[in-house]
Amino acid sequence: MAEHLVSEAPDEAGRAAVWRARSVTRTHRGRAGATLGVAALTFVVVAVSAQHIGRYAVSQGISSIAAALPGIIAAIAAAVVLVMAAHASMKSLVAARSSDVYSARALGAEASLGAWRALSWSGALLIITAGAWFMVVNNAAVSRTFFDLALIRDSAGKVLWAFGTNVIIFSVSAVLILAWSLVIAIARTLPGETGRPLRFLAIAYGDLFRGLPAIITIYLIGFGLPLTDLPFLSDLSSTSYAIIALTLTYGAYTSEVYRAGIEGVHHSQVAAARSLGLSHAKTMRYVVVPLAVRNIIPPLMNNCISLQKDTALVAIIGAIDAFNQSKIIAANNFNLSAVTTVAILFIAITIPQARIVDKLTERDRKRMRAGG
């Protein structure tokens, strides 16, 4: 046994020495010091800004408590960050003086972590302060144009009522899209030679309506169909045209999501189902589609959010949705605050859904990591 795959290294003692020499303690003094400087600067900027902006708000007739409170909170936050940074610096200094290597390492790591944390909080506070300044510069032009509270209050009823149109368009087309796009996806995945004609049509449909901007589809259908004098189809409400157009557009996108889900089902599942004597249709119905749907809930919900926002596009064919209503109010008052109301409404309904999508995605990722 002269030749082994691995034979004893000639210089074991040398390797050990190199290893020990490399294990120096990092105290992160530079990082901690720089962070302390940034935090101090942040505190000064936030405090001065809070005072200035608060005084301006009071001069505009806002109660002194309401004007001062945000500034005070911001200043306190900046002070906490400053303490955080100071703490990190202290740890770094103690680490440098510590005689025990292991505790020095631990302190150094804590100092580094604390410094990063203080730095990211400082950044956030500075960005928020910049936003506050943006609102009040030029005699608060930004605030007045977008956030005229009186106008928002007066117009909210009308805008909210019109938002009902968006909700109707969204909910009806969401249901239609889910069914319609599944039909397209199944046509798109038909097997073999016999499925080719329908497969081809499904591909053509998908290409067409994914290529066509939604606003053009809405325009063509909303203004085009009434001109055709076709029975029934030519005298629908603009809301119905909007539903048809959005279903066609989103049906194309959503069918791709379904298709990805269907093709993502492992072929061994199909083999198992077919080997039990299930036909292609029954295999799709009982095995493939149920599995596919489970995998695509996050992207489906993303499409759903996107659809909700695109209901605002129907304003182009004269449907009185929230956006159109608020545009009318904006034109009458020469102020965009009613549109802000719409923006807030859309954001308010989409944020919870976005969080749900995040949760589902995270859960999926965990399940993948757990190995199925």
Added chain:
Amino acid sequence: MALLEIERMTKHYGLVEVISDLSLEVAEHEVICLIGPSGCGKSTLLRCVNRLEEITSGEIRIHGDRITGPGVDLDRLRRDIGIVFQGYNLFPHMTVLENTMLAPTKVLGMSRREAEEKAMSFLNRIALAHKANDYPDRLSGGQQQRVAIVRALMMNPMLLLLDEITSALDPELVSEVLDIVRDLAAGGMTMILATHEMGFAREVADRICFLQSGRVHEQGPPAEIFGSPQKERTQAFLRSLKKAGRL
């Protein structure tokens, strides 16, 4: 007449010939074990018998009736030929009970109650009745594979194909699966097993087929093949298994 006759079958994947000119007959109640090195065509052979794969030439007959070629009702064919896969392939979105009831109710039109009774009696016999309403991911590999066997048995197959059903299992779970196969063999089920469990093959098989490069290189009763193999290739294969401690 033999239950299954495979005559001069070949199977190509593109240019690669996986099975070449292979002939094999399986009588009713016979248990055949296919052994041989990886890639020798064991799994492909099984998957061709229920036509999950199409053969390139030759023919396969069941009770004298040709099942290869056009016009064969595959769904009808597969009702009568069960297969159990190496990776279990249970449907993850269905409970154990639903997995076993799917094909009888949706393919044979059996009532749900009848199917459930039948499934429960099977599950009782393999001591998994308490798992009936669990999803497959709550079961161990051995338990999943036992359920997969029951799922195949629910269709009353006249031929059962077992494709390396213990290869994906932890060693301590192998025996619980093999016990069921042993029981099926004793009950007269016609089976073809692709397997690497040589000890089990020797015990349960009526006939061992050693496959090499897509052909039946040597076949005979277990005692003959394991005791005094005639062909050089067979001897080499068994020798290497012995060296690895697998025989």
